[in-house]
Structures are given as C-alpha cells and as structure tokens.
Amino acid sequence: MSAFTAVDVIRAKRDGGVLGDAQIDWVVDAYTKGLVADEQMSALAMAILLRGMTAPEIARWTAAMIASGERLDLSAVDRPTVDKHSTGGVGDKITLPLTPLVAACGGAVPQLSGRGLGHTGGTLDKLESIPGWRATLTNDEFIRQLREVGAVICAAGEGLAPADRKLYALRDVTGTVEAIPLIASSIMSKKIAEGTGALVLDVKVGSGAFMKSIDDARELARTMVELGGAHGVRTVALLTDMSTPLGLAVGNAVEVTESVEVLAGGGPADVVELTLALAREMLDAAGLPDADPEAALRDGRAMDVWRAMIRAQGGDPDAPMPPAPEVEVVRADSDGFVASVDAYAIGVAAWRLGAGRARKEDAVSVPSGVLLRKRPGDSVRAGEPLYELRAEHAARIPAALAEAVRAVRISPTAPTPQPLVIERIG
Ligand code: URA
Numbered sequence: 001m002s003a004f005t006a007v008d009v010i011r012a013k014r015d016g017g018v019l020g021d022a023q024i025d026w027v028v029d030a031y032t033k034g035l036v037a038d039e040q041m042s043a044l045a046m047a048i049l050l051r052g053m054t055a056p057e058i059a060r061w062t063a064a065m066i067a068s069g070e071r072l073d074l075s076a077v078d079r080p081t082v083d084k085h086s087t088g089g090v091g092d093k094i095t096l097p098l099t100p101l102v103a104a105c106g107g108a109v110p111q112l113s114g115r116g117l118g119h120t121g122g123t124l125d126k127l128e129s130i131p132g133w134r135a136t137l138t139n140d141e142f143i144r145q146l147r148e149v150g151a152v153i154c155a156a157g158e159g160l161a162p163a164d165r166k167l168y169a170l171r172d173v174t175g176t177v178e179a180i181p182l183i184a185s186s187i188m189s190k191k192i193a194e195g196t197g198a199l200v201l202d203v204k205v206g207s208g209a210f211m212k213s214i215d216d217a218r219e220l221a222r223t224m225v226e227l228g229g230a231h232g233v234r235t236v237a238l239l240t241d242m243s244t245p246l247g248l249a250v251g252n253a254v255e256v257t258e259s260v261e262v263l264a265g266g267g268p269a270d271v272v273e274l275t276l277a278l279a280r281e282m283l284d285a286a287g288l289p290d291a292d293p294e295a296a297l298r299d300g301r302a303m304d305v306w307r308a309m310i311r312a313q314g315g316d317p318d319a320p321m322p323p324a325p326e327v328e329v330v331r332a333d334s335d336g337f338v339a340s341v342d343a344y345a346i347g348v349a350a351w352r353l354g355a356g357r358a359r360k361e362d363a364v365s366v367p368s369g370v371l372l373r374k375r376p377g378d379s380v381r382a383g384e385p386l387y388e389l390r391a392e393h394a395a396r397i398p399a400a401l402a403e404a405v406r407a408v409r410i411s412p413t414a415p416t417p418q419p420l421v422i423e424r425i426g
Contacts, residue, residue, distance in 0.1 A: 002026060002030070006036045006041075009044060010044050014047045018057060019060075021060050027044065028061065028065060031163060031166065032068045032163040041167065041170055042174045045170065046176055048176075048179055049182070052179075053181035055223075058227065059227060059230055062192070062231075065161050065167075065186075066161060068164075069160050069161050069162045069193060071193045072110075072143075074108075074110060076143055077110075077143065080106075080198070080288065081108045081195070081198070082197065082200070082282045082283075083196040083200075083282075084111070084200045085191055085202065087201070087204050087210055087211065087220070089204045089209055089242040090121070090346055091250040092121065092202075092204070093247065093256075094202070095111060095153060096123070097267075097275050097306070099111050100151045100302050100305035100309055102151075103150030103309075104304070105288060105292070105296050106291055107150065109150065109151045110146055110152055110194055110195065111123075111152060112156040113155070113156075116356050116364070118356065119344060119356065120208070120356075121347075121356065123153060124153075125356075127310075128252070128364075129366045130256060130316065130317070130319060131315065131316050131319045132316050133314055133315030137154045137155075137313070138157075139157060145313075150305065160193045164186050177210065181223070183210065184223040184224045187224060188231075191228070191233065192231045197233065198234040198282070198285035199228055199285070200278055200285055201224055201235065201237035201238070202237075202238055202278060203220055203224075203237050203239050205239055205241065206242040206244075206343060207243050207345075208243065208244075208342075208344045209242035214423075218239065221237035221239060224237060235426060236425065237426055238278065238422075238425075239424075240421050244375070245341060245346045246270060246271055249369065249372075250347065250370045250371075250372075251355040251369015252355055253322060254390070257321050258271065259271075263297065263303040264303060265297055272297075273420055274420055275297075276293055277420075279293035281424075324368060324391055325367075327389070329388050330387050330388070332385075332386050333410075334382050334410055336411055337378065337413060338377065339409045339411040341407055342406070345403050346372070349370055349389065350370045350400070352399045352400040353369060353390065353397070354368035354393070367392060368391045368392055370387055370388070370389055370390070371388045373385040374387070379414075387408070
C-alpha cells in the first residue's frame, strides 16, 4: 500500500502547500501507470494553475516526468547537438529553415516536434504537406539521420516523457494549459529526455501566443532556462513578438513554400531575421560561434541539407505544393498604412479554413490557410488586396472571414516599427 493518496496531494496543493519530493515522484509515476485517475490529475493541475509551484517543486516535477520514460543517448553523434523550441505561434515556420541551416553550419539538430492544436500550427502538420514525408522514426533511424544528415524533424517517440503525453492531453481539455509550472515542465521534460546538449527557446509573447504579457513570458523563459541548466543542458531564451503573424503565409503547404523561399535566399524579412537570430544563438550554445549562417543561406548549403533531410524521411523535395480550389481575396476599403495585423485573429481564421484541427484526431487540410499581402507598416490604397483566404471547401470561408476582418487595422499614419526579438534570457 502506498504512503500517499491522490486526494491528499490534491488537498495539499489546493490549500496552497508545497508538495514534497516523494509526493511529486509518486503522483507523476502513479498517473503514468493509470493508478491516479484523469479526474484526480485534472483537479491537481487546476490547483497548480491557481496556486503555482516553487522552483524546487517545478524542478522535481520535471525530473519525475523525464523519469517516466526513456532518455535518448546521442553520444554516437560526433557533432555538437543543439535544439530549438518555440512556445507556439501563428505562421511560425522557423523550425523548417532553421534546422537544416544549423546543420549546414556544423551542428546536429535533433528536433522533436508536435502537431498544431487550436489556433497555433504544428511543424509536423506542415511537413506532412510534402508527398511521402513521414513524421515517425525509430530511435535508431533518428540517430542514424542525425549522424548522416545532421538534421531531423520528427515526432517524439512513445517512450519519451509519457507522463507529459498523458498530462498535456488532459490539460488541453480541462482549461489548465496556461499554468507556467506545467508549461515549463512539459517543454523541458521532452527536450531534456531527447538528449540534446544545448537548447534555444523561442518564447512567444503577444496576442497569438500562450503568454500574452511580457512579464509572464519572462517568468516562463527564466523557469525553463533554470530547468535546462539544472539538467546539464546549456539553455538560452529569446522573447519574441507574436502580436503579428510571422511572414506572409499561415497554414500548412503555404508555410512550407515560404520556408523553401527562405532557404533559397529570399523570403519575408521577419522570417529571415528570426531564423538567423535563433541560428546564431544555437551555434553559440553549441560551441560553434564562428559559423556564418547568413552565408549558408546565401550559398545554398542550407538548402542542400533541407533536401537531404526531406529525402531521408521519404519526402520529395521537388513535389509541387497543391493549390487551394477556393480563394477569397479581401481588399482595403481605404488608403493609409497597415497599423496592425492581429496574430490571434489570423490564426483562428486559418484554423477555420481547415489548416488546424478542433480535436486531436481530426485531419488537417494541406492547401488551406491565409496569405497576407500586406504587413504592418506597408502603405495601402483602397481596393488593393490585404490578404487571401484559401480553402478546400467554399463553406469554410464565411466563418474564417468573420474572424479575419477584425485582424487588419488601417490608419492614416505609419506605425512605429516594433522589435521582433524583444529580450534575451540566459
Ligand atoms: N508546448 C508543450 O510542449 N507543452 C506545453 O505545456 C505548452 C506548449
């Protein structure tokens, strides 16, 4: 018989207490094994959201989630390993150009990615737009590709932090995603278990992000940087703006196309800026401060790694992206400047067009999404296109339009440009 009961642990946190190491180890392990029920863990997650956790509690919770599964050993990879994690945003396709770019500069990037839920897109959903590409690799295939290509983007295996897999799904349906201790331990348990030597976090702040305020984003970033350091993973974080979508494309196939433009030396300026800023941080953290990621984009080395990475997972890098049969162009109704493009509204519009899923088991639409024609600061004339809504079925357009119409604000004067990279923590 166990020394603990779930009800005692829930009550302790509900009443604002600090959970002991043994209580945390027990509850995480018992939940993973099915001995603590979903409704009990839901109550505990809500108590954590409302009461918070101390730094030692978060560290122990993270360690318990790591211990719930396997920890990958990447010592067979002869280059320094370094990964990036974004807390999620709208049009955030940065992993696609960044992973091959850092590999082209001498790092090995073991990028275990997720799928989109709600208004934020998922890297695996985007890459599955490429015919033949497969997200699931065995541990052996993962390590072989890391050794041979230097870049892997794939789904996390079942054995990695299984406690988080269960808990994340539960939080998603119980209104407990937004707890900083739970977000930090969820992200860091997976990244530490994946075995990376260094990690760069892109903590998003703004309407399209989980963290709407800079103070919350800072607290989340600090918590994760500390957790990484405590587990021997060199970790730094950039706080970056997510009040506006990244780039011009929001969806699946459209984001792959935009990423390939960046790898070909073009692409929207903000996507290039953030890709290079994160690449420099990753190369620094990996002990490769002299590498020149700008040159690797310019001279085609990053594109070569992208092609090899896609082929290694069965994808055809030359396959054309399918066009969307239904396109609605939305035009400006006055002259002026684009003052703002709201990331959340555009994210919800893309989701309603079919680019995202409402339930985990839903399929996403490959060609659906939003293509911006103007970004904040651009001048615009009445009648000029502001954005396009793309869908597989016309019936999807009205609900998306209802959300998108409030996204773009036009003003008579140009807005003051806002920095994309707001702060560095680490
Ligand atoms: N991403 C994760 O992996 N976990 C969270 O809790 C939030 C975002």
